[in-house]
Amino acid sequence: MALSTDLSEILKSNGANMVGFADLRKLPENIRDVFPRGISIGVALDPGIVLGIKEGPTREYYEEYRRINRLLGSLGRRAARFLEKQGFSAKAYAATSVGIDFKTHTTRLPHKTIATRAGFGWIGKCALLVTEPFGPAVRLTTVLTDAELPAGKPIDKSRCGDCTVCVDACPGHAPSGRNWELGLYRDSFFNPYDCRKTARKLARERADIRETICGICIAACPWTQKYVKKRLEHE
Ligand code: B12
Ligand code: SF4
Ligand code: SF4
Incomplete structure (x- = not known):
């Protein structure tokens, strides 16, 4: 118990907004490199920046996307180092861009799978992980480990x-x-090819960015709106 509390506190004091633990033993061993547990780490988008992407991506959103990816990378490495020091094995994943099959737009072990197993939230109609505190306005990373951390209640x-x-x-x-x-497989309710094409077009036209960033669905979600409103009222 103390191990998970210590790890959560370390990650939260270094910028994580959500830290959860998932029991992965029901997933095929080859996709989780035989590790029995996954740690899901979430960092929420800045509410002011989210307000700016209602009509499409902006430069500020692109900078926020890059800032959070760097932060998630360092949080993942920090978690892995912490566990290794306690004698466990651990493997930190990159937030994005590693191990993607660009034909199918899939990875072997998507961060969202670990996140639903950790009880962070559910997969929305937009195919993003939707959380109650931040809506889908949260980016994710994963650390796999053999430390028997107490797992959250999965959301199915x-x-x-x-x-x-x-x-x-x-x-x-x-x-x-x-x-x-x-x-339910992603492609049965969401078309990643149409999303990618549209997001790249919007990013190029609106912000001169050659990346797949958009986020209109993130900003529109009522759960995100609730988070943004609550945070901006308290500022
Ligand atoms: C490939 C990819 C894309 C593709 C395909 C998108 C997609 N939804 O799959 C494209 C290029 C279109 C894309 C676009 C975007 N992406 Co993208 N993308 C990825 C990437 C690299 C891999 C996702 C993947 O493997 N998809 C394949 C399918 C099969 O899985 P999935 O939809 O991710 O999730 C399924 C499983 O998790 C499954 N599942 C859930 N629980 C469980 C439990 C069990 C036991 C099992 C078996 C399965 C299961 O249900 C889901 C739906 O079928 C991830 C990063 C990562 N390494 O995970 C980021 C990621 C999904 N992208 C992200 C974002 C934010 C975006 C964009 C908004 C771009 C932007 N930043 O502005 C858009 C939004 C697209 C959208 N509405 O989904 C975030 C999502 C955060 C969140 N809250 O969900 C991620 C997680 C990156 C990150 N580090 O945070 N992306
Ligand atoms: S699904 Fe893709 S194209 Fe549609 S609003 Fe979301 S990010 Fe933009
Ligand atoms: S806007 Fe949010 S709550 Fe509504 S369907 Fe989409 S993901 Fe679900």
């Missing part, structure tokens, strides 16, 4: 209900509107 079903805000807001019509549940 969507809590989007009848909401269709992201479906209506997406200029690429990537989400179909179908609700996710455990076992």
Whole structure:
């Protein structure tokens, strides 16, 4: 117990907003490199920057995306070092860009899988992980370990209900509107090719950026709106 509390505190005092532990033993061994546990780490987007991307990506959002990726990288390495010092094995993953199959837009072990197993949230109609405190306005990374950390309660079903805000807001019509549940493959309710094409076009036209960044669905989600409103009211 003390190990997980110490690790959580270290990561949160260094910028993490969410830290959770997942029991991965039901996943195939080859995708989790035989490690039984995953640590999900989330960093929330700045609420002011999220407000700016309602119509599409901005330079500020791109800088925030890069800042959070760097931060997630250092949090992952910090967690792995901490566990190794206690005698465990650990492997930190990159936030993005490592091990992607660019034909199918998939990775072997997506961060969202670890996040739902840790009980962070569910997969929304927009195919993003939606959390109650931050909506989908949270970026993720993963650390695999053999430390038997106390696992969170997995979430297996969507809590989007009848909401269709992201479906209506997406200029690429990537989400179909179908609700996710455990076992439903991404491509059955979301078109990653249309998303990528639209996001790259918007990033180029609006901010002269040659990357896949957009985030209209992030800003539109009522859970994100709730987070942004709450945070800005307290400033
Ligand atoms: C490839 C990729 C893309 C592709 C495909 C997107 C997609 N949804 O798959 C493209 C280029 C389109 C893309 C676009 C974007 N991306 Co992207 N992308 C990735 C990447 C590198 C891999 C994702 C992947 O493997 N997808 C394959 C499918 C199969 O999985 P999945 O949808 O990720 O998740 C499925 C599983 O997790 C499964 N699942 C959930 N729980 C469980 C439990 C069990 C037991 C099992 C078996 C399965 C399972 O359900 C999900 C739906 O089927 C991840 C980083 C990473 N390494 O994970 C970032 C990531 C998904 N992207 C992210 C973001 C933010 C974006 C963009 C908003 C761009 C931007 N930054 O502005 C858009 C939004 C797209 C969208 N609405 O989904 C974030 C999402 C954060 C969040 N809150 O969810 C991630 C996690 C990066 C990060 N480090 O935070 N991306
Ligand atoms: S990132 Fe943009 S294009 Fe992709 S699903 Fe969200 S709103 Fe649609
Ligand atoms: S906008 Fe609505 S449907 Fe889309 S992810 Fe958020 S709650 Fe779910």
